[in-house]
Amino acid sequence: MTSPQTIAVGYDGSPASQAALLWTFQLAGSTGAKVVVVHAVGLMARFSGQGASLDLEQSVGQLAEDVDFDMTHLRWYLSDGDACSVMLRAVEDPVNADLLVVGSRGQGAHAGLLLGSTSLQLAERSSVPLVIVPMERHFDGH
Amino acid sequence: MLIVNGPVEDAEHEEFGHPERPDRLIAALAGISDLDLGDDLTVLTPYAATRAELARVHQGAYLDELGAYCYAGGGNIDADTYATYDSWSIARYAAGAGIAVIDELRRVGTGVGFIAARPPGHHALADRAMGFCLLNNIAVAAASLTALGERVLIVDWDVHHGNGTQSIFWNDPNVLYVSAHQWPLFPGSGGSREIGGFDALGGIVNIPVPAGTTGDVMLRALDDVVAPAVAQFSPTWVLVSAGFDAHRGDPLADLALTSGDFAMMANRVAQFAPGPGRLALFLEGGYDLAALRASVAGTLGALLDCDYAPEEASSGGPGQEQVLRAANERLIAIHMAEDSRPEED
Numbered sequence: 001m002t003s004p005q006t007i008a009v010g011y012d013g014s015p016a017s018q019a020a021l022l023w024t025f026q027l028a029g030s031t032g033a034k035v036v037v038v039h040a041v042g043l044m045a046r047f048s049g050q051g052a053s054l055d056l057e058q059s060v061g062q063l064a065e066d067v068d069f070d071m072t073h074l075r076w077y078l079s080d081g082d083a084c085s086v087m088l089r090a091v092e093d094p095v096n097a098d099l100l101v102v103g104s105r106g107q108g109a110h111a112g113l114l115l116g117s118t119s120l121q122l123a124e125r126s127s128v129p130l131v132i133v134p135m136e137r138h139f140d141g142h
Numbered sequence: 143m144l145i146v147n148g149p150v151e152d153a154e155h156e157e158f159g160h161p162e163r164p165d166r167l168i169a170a171l172a173g174i175s176d177l178d179l180g181d182d183l184t185v186l187t188p189y190a191a192t193r194a195e196l197a198r199v200h201q202g203a204y205l206d207e208l209g210a211y212c213y214a215g216g217g218n219i220d221a222d223t224y225a226t227y228d229s230w231s232i233a234r235y236a237a238g239a240g241i242a243v244i245d246e247l248r249r250v251g252t253g254v255g256f257i258a259a260r261p262p263g264h265h266a267l268a269d270r271a272m273g274f275c276l277l278n279n280i281a282v283a284a285a286s287l288t289a290l291g292e293r294v295l296i297v298d299w300d301v302h303h304g305n306g307t308q309s310i311f312w313n314d315p316n317v318l319y320v321s322a323h324q325w326p327l328f329p330g331s332g333g334s335r336e337i338g339g340f341d342a343l344g345g346i347v348n349i350p351v352p353a354g355t356t357g358d359v360m361l362r363a364l365d366d367v368v369a370p371a372v373a374q375f376s377p378t379w380v381l382v383s384a385g386f387d388a389h390r391g392d393p394l395a396d397l398a399l400t401s402g403d404f405a406m407m408a409n410r411v412a413q414f415a416p417g418p419g420r421l422a423l424f425l426e427g428g429y430d431l432a433a434l435r436a437s438v439a440g441t442l443g444a445l446l447d448c449d450y451a452p453e454e455a456s457s458g459g460p461g462q463e464q465v466l467r468a469a470n471e472r473l474i475a476i477h478m479a480e481d482s483r484p485e486e487d
Contacts, residue, residue, distance in 0.1 A: 081330035
C-alpha cells in the first residue's frame with residue numbers, strides 16, 4: 001500500500017472538523033502528501049454572508065500554525081452542495097484525492113445513527129479510503 | 143378550476159431565522175387569493191401520505207429514522223436542513239397533498255392542481271434529507287402515477303437543480319425529468335451530461351444557466367431543448383416543481399426572472415400536457431415573500447386565464463449560448479452512452 005498523495009479533508013469550522021484537520025496535518029507532515037481543505041457551500045451560505053469563508057480561512061491558518069504545517073502544501077476546494085456530495089466530488093478531477101478525512105460530526109448534524117451523518121454516508125459511498133477522526137482525540141502537535 | 147391541497151394548521155415546521163418558513167405558505171396562498179377564483183377554487187382536505195406511498199421513493203430505514211428523530215424533538219439534520227417535533231407529520235401531509243390533488247384531477251377530468259405545501263421536496267434523496275427538504279413530494283406523487291401505468295413529465299423550474307428527484311428517477315423509463323437551473327449553485331449537480339441510466343437514457347434533461355438569466359432564455363430552453371424531448375417521451379401527466387426562487391428578488395440566487403416570466407413558462411409547460419386535468423404544480427423554493435406571492439398569482443393566473451397582470455416579462459440576459467451548449471452536450475452524451483451500453487445476456 002502506498003502513502004496517499006492527496007488528502008481531502010472536510011472542514012466546516014466545527015470542533016469535529018478541526019480534529020480531522022489536525023489529524024490530516026500530522027499525516028501529511030510525515031508523508032509529504034498535499035492537503036486539500038474541502039468546504040461544502042450549502043443553501044444557507046447566502047445567509048451567512050461573505051465573512052463566513054474568511055473565518056474558515058483564518059481558522060485553518062491558525063490550526064496549521066499551531067502544528068507547524070507548511071501552508072504551501074495546502075489548497076482549498078469550495079463547491080456547492082451538501083457535505084457528503086462535495087466530499088465525493090473531491091475524489092474526481094480536479095482534486096483527485098486518494099484519501100478522504102472527515103470528523104465524526106459536522107456542523108449542524110445531530111447525534112443520531114445515520115440521519116445527517118456525513119461520515120457514515122461517506123463510508124457507504126466512498127471509492128477511496130476514508131478516515132473518520134473522533135472529536136475526543138487529543139493531539140500533541142508533533 | 144384550481145384544485146389546491148397542502149396547508150396544515152396547528153403544527154409547526156419552523157426554525158428562527160431560517161428562510162424556509164411558514165410565511166412562505168401564507169404568501170403563496172395570498173397569491174391564489176389575488177386571483178379571486180370564487181367557485182373555481184377547490185381546497186381539498188389535507189391528506190398524509192401512507193408509508194407504502196412514501197416507500198415507493200424513500201428507503202424504509204430513512205423513513206423510520208426521520209420519524210423517530212422528529213418525535214424525539216428534532217433539530218438540525220445538516221447545515222441547511224432542520225426538523226421539529228411536528229415535521230414528520232407536516233412532511234407526510236406535504237407528500238400526500240400531491241396524491242390527493244391528482245386523485246381529484248382524475249375524478250373531475252379538468253382543472254389545474256397546485257400543491258401549496260412545505261417543506262419543499264426536490265432535494266430529498268431516497269435515503270437522505272437535504273437542502274431544506276425532508277420528503278420528496280413531487281417524486282411521491284409521480285411514483286403514484288407510474289404505479290398506475292402513467293408516463294410522467296416533471297418540469298423543475300426551481301432555481302436549484304432537483305438532485306433528489308433526478309436521483310430517484312435516474313433509471314425509470316416512465317419519468318422524464320427536466321430541470322432548468324442556475325449553475326454553479328447548490329446542490330452542484332445538474333450538468334447537461336447527466337442524462338439518466340441505461341434503462342432510461344435521455345430521461346434526464348438538464349439545462350444549467352448562468353446568473354442573470356432572463357425569461358426569454360428560459361422560454362428558448364423550453365421550446366428548443368425541452369419540447370423535442372417531451373414530444374419523443376409523450377407524457378400522460380405533467381408535474382411541475384414550481385420553485386419561485388429564480389425570481390430576480392429572491393435572496394438565495396441570482397437569476398433575473400419576473401412573475402411575468404413564470405406566467406409565460408407556465409403556458410408553455412401546460413402545452414406539454416396531453417389533455418385537461420393532467421397538470422399539477424408543486425411549490426418548491428421561493429424565499430422573497432412578495433416575489434413568491436406575485437409569482438404564484440402570475441403562474442396560476444396564466445394557467446387559469448385569469449384577469450391578472452403579472453410583472454413584465456424579462457429579456458436580454460445571458461444564457462442563450464449555455465442553452466445551446468447544454469442541448470449539444472446532452473445529445474453527445476446520449477450517443478456516447480448508447481455506444482457504451484452493456485450487451486444483454
